[in-house]
Amino acid sequence: MGRPPDPDRREATLARATDYVLAHGLAGLSLRPLAAALDTSPRMLLYDFGSKQELVAAVLAEARRRGAHRLTEQLPPTAVSAEEHLRAIWTWMSAPERAPFVRLFFEVHADGLAHPENYPDRAEAITGWFDTLGTTLRGITAGPGDTVTPTLVMAVVRGLLFDLTTTGDRHRTDLALDRFCALLRP
Amino acid sequence: MGRPPDPDRREATLARATDYVLAHGLAGLSLRPLAAALDTSPRMLLYDFGSKQELVAAVLAEARRRGAHRLTEQLPPTAVSAEEHLRAIWTWMSAPERAPFVRLFFEVHADGLAHPENYPDRAEAITGWFDTLGTTLRGITAGPGDTVTPTLVMAVVRGLLFDLTTTGDRHRTDLALDRFCALLRP
DNA sequence: CGGTATATGGTACGACTGTTTCAACAACGA
């Protein structure tokens, strides 16, 4: 009896809140401006998510879900070479459409350095690549259990993303990836 | 006539404020706790620095000054090989004593992504390395004006620092740098 | 001493924060 709950509302506001965070960043996030942009109220945000902290956690989970989904459907099949895979990853991650995700990624990392207790599984954002890259980079790695090569490859990608987002110099960063690919060729 | 100004006071509080920011981070920096930790008052901080923004700018300049000073006196002379130079850079930057600087570095980068207008010369933090590395990596670079090799080298260092500060896995990141050095050998 | 400049302390302002409280409204079953 009584009014039936509306589970869609929470998911809808979560989706739009994720858009907002991707657009405006995590640093200065505040409930009142967020609610205003979402045509709702801080009251409802707390009603749906309990607290700001839980809201942020839900938004980060949703953002990661989107990123992972987009990546798996974008990367080429395992048939192509390791170098082509690496180039595809760089092209995909450095594309302007991914800029909001990249910014959020760096923002979360920086906040995690100051408050590690809020991100209990933040290492997974690094180690989660090993399984995927271990297979797609087959031919470069030194065996199936090799984590060193994926570590280096992703360090290059993240380091070049750091450079690109700071300087905006796409040409130079693209050339640096070319150089790395050349080094990988035996 | 009148009471003589005390220029040392501002520098002394700047030094201690820099210590505080390196220890506590930039994100949640607030005048009142900062002043309490420095045995002074928010009133005096504004009196000496004009505004919080100028204080932060002064602190960041001081932090960069310290980092640059420490680095130039630590790196080996130009006589050693490029690989030894790279290893020295990694050893120095990944040392636990540098962790506060590294954290501040990533924090500033993340904040710069959201508010680029506050960091008009943030690209210098990247390109400033080219002159130094261009000479010390002589033998690996493709000429004196080559910016691609320093870009890749520093991307590896920053990417591995990102990994290390997230996962804390020093062994794996050290091995990844070994792998990169092996790739650099012709 | 007075005059004058720098250095401080105290306090309050206005704007913001996340959160709570109270009340009302909406949609359903009986």
Add this chain to the structure above:
DNA sequence: TCGTTGTTGAAACAGTCGTACCATATACCG
């Protein structure tokens, strides 16, 4: 229609923020 449950608005609470204003203290010169 009534009770019940989910939803929503308005307002207030307790706090923090950067900053400005006003008075006072301190240290120098003449």
